[in-house]
Amino acid sequence: MSQVTHSPDIRDDRLPVIVLSGFLGSGKTTQLNHWLSQRQDLAVVINELGDIGIDQHLTEAQGVPVTLLAGGCVCCVVQGSLSSTLRNLFMARKNGEIPPFNRLVLETTGAAEPSGVVAPLQQDPWLRKRFVCQSVITLVDAQAGVAALERHPECLEQVQGADQLLISKSDLCTPDSLAALKAQIALLNPDASVLLSPGPASLLDQVFPRRCRITGPLTLSTGVSLQPQLSSVSVSRHQLHSASLRWEGRLSWPHWQAALQQLGNQCGESLVRLKGLLKVEGLDGPLLVQWTGQGEPALSPMNAWPDGDTTTRLVVIVRHDNPDFVHEQVAHWQALLQQLG
Structure with a gap:
C-alpha cells in the first residue's frame, strides 16, 4: 500500500x-x-x-x-x-x-x-x-x-x-x-x-x-x-507638485465661486486635483470642494468642522515641469482672498 x-x-x-x-x-x-x-x-x-x-x-x-x-x-x-x-x-x-x-x-x-x-x-x-x-x-x-x-x-x-x-x-x-x-x-x-x-x-x-x-x-x-x-x-512622478493653503478668513458663497474660478484659470490645463474645506458665510460647517482635472468642482456642505478647526484649508496639485509653479499660483490666489475678505 x-x-x-x-x-x-x-x-x-x-x-x-x-x-x-x-x-x-x-x-x-x-x-x-x-x-x-x-x-x-x-x-x-x-x-x-x-x-x-x-x-x-x-x-x-x-x-x-x-x-x-x-x-x-x-x-x-x-x-x-x-x-x-x-x-x-x-x-x-x-x-x-x-x-x-x-x-x-x-x-x-x-x-x-x-x-x-x-x-x-x-x-x-x-x-x-x-x-x-x-x-x-x-x-x-x-x-x-x-x-x-x-x-x-x-x-x-x-x-x-x-x-x-x-x-x-x-x-x-x-x-x-x-x-x-x-x-x-x-x-x-x-x-x-x-x-x-x-x-x-x-x-x-x-x-x-x-x-x-x-x-x-x-x-x-x-x-x-x-x-x-x-x-x-521618479521623473514622471515629480512632475506632480502640490501646494497647501490655510486661511483664517471667511467669504460669501459668490465670492468663493469667483475665487475658485480664478484659481482654475490661473492653473489652466496644469490643474490635476484640488480639494479642501472652505469657510463660508452662513454655514456652520465647512464647504467641501473636490475638483478633478478640467471638470467642474464638486461641492458638498458638511454639518460641522470635523476636527474643531474652522480654518479654510486647501491642497492644489498640478502637473508642471516647474515645481515652483503651483506655489506661485497659490500665493497669488491667497492675495486675492485677502482682497475679497
Whole structure:
C-alpha cells in the first residue's frame, strides 16, 4: 500500500496589508468608506501628497484607528515614515492601546507607484516578520477614461501593479467609452480581474500571489502609444507638485465661486486635483470642494468642522515641469482672498 503524505499546514500570523491605489480623484476614499461600513476589524493609513490632510476627515471610521501620512508619496518621499507608522501601529495593537485590527488598509496618494509602496514591507526585516502585502487594489476612473492613461504615467503604473482593478464612476460615462477603457486596462494588466466599484468587502480577504511585474511599451488599439517608462518613474512622478493653503478668513458663497474660478484659470490645463474645506458665510460647517482635472468642482456642505478647526484649508496639485509653479499660483490666489475678505 502506498503511503500518502500530507504537507504540514503553514500558518502565516503576519498582519495582511491591502494597498488601495488609484490616480488623483479616482474615488479611493469612497471605496474605503464602503469597506468601513461593513468591516470594523481594520486599521487605516492614509497618505496625502500635500502637507495638509483632507481625506482623513472624509473617512467614516467608527472605532477604527486612522493614521495620516502627509507631505509626499509613501512610495518615495515618506517611505521611512510608513515604516515608523507600521511599527507604531503594531506595538499599539500589541499593547491594547487601539482595537485589535486584523487587516490594514493603506490608501496611497494618487501619484504613488505600487511597487514603491510595497517595498518597505519586503525590505525591512522587522516589518517583513509582522506584515505581509496581501493585495494591491487599484481604482480606475471611468469618467477620465483612456485619456487619463495617455496623460498620466502614474495611471499606467497603478494599473499594471494591481492584483484587482475596480472601475469607478462607470455611471458617468457611455457604454462605448466604458468598453474601450476595459479593453485597454486588459491590455495593460491581463492577469488582474476587473469589477465595477464599489468593490465588495470580501476583497479584503482575498489573497493574491506576489508577482514580478516586467513592463515594456504598450500600444492602444486606437494607435496611441502608451509607454509606462518604469525605469524613469521618479521623473514622471515629480512632475506632480502640490501646494497647501490655510486661511483664517471667511467669504460669501459668490465670492468663493469667483475665487475658485480664478484659481482654475490661473492653473489652466496644469490643474490635476484640488480639494479642501472652505469657510463660508452662513454655514456652520465647512464647504467641501473636490475638483478633478478640467471638470467642474464638486461641492458638498458638511454639518460641522470635523476636527474643531474652522480654518479654510486647501491642497492644489498640478502637473508642471516647474515645481515652483503651483506655489506661485497659490500665493497669488491667497492675495486675492485677502482682497475679497
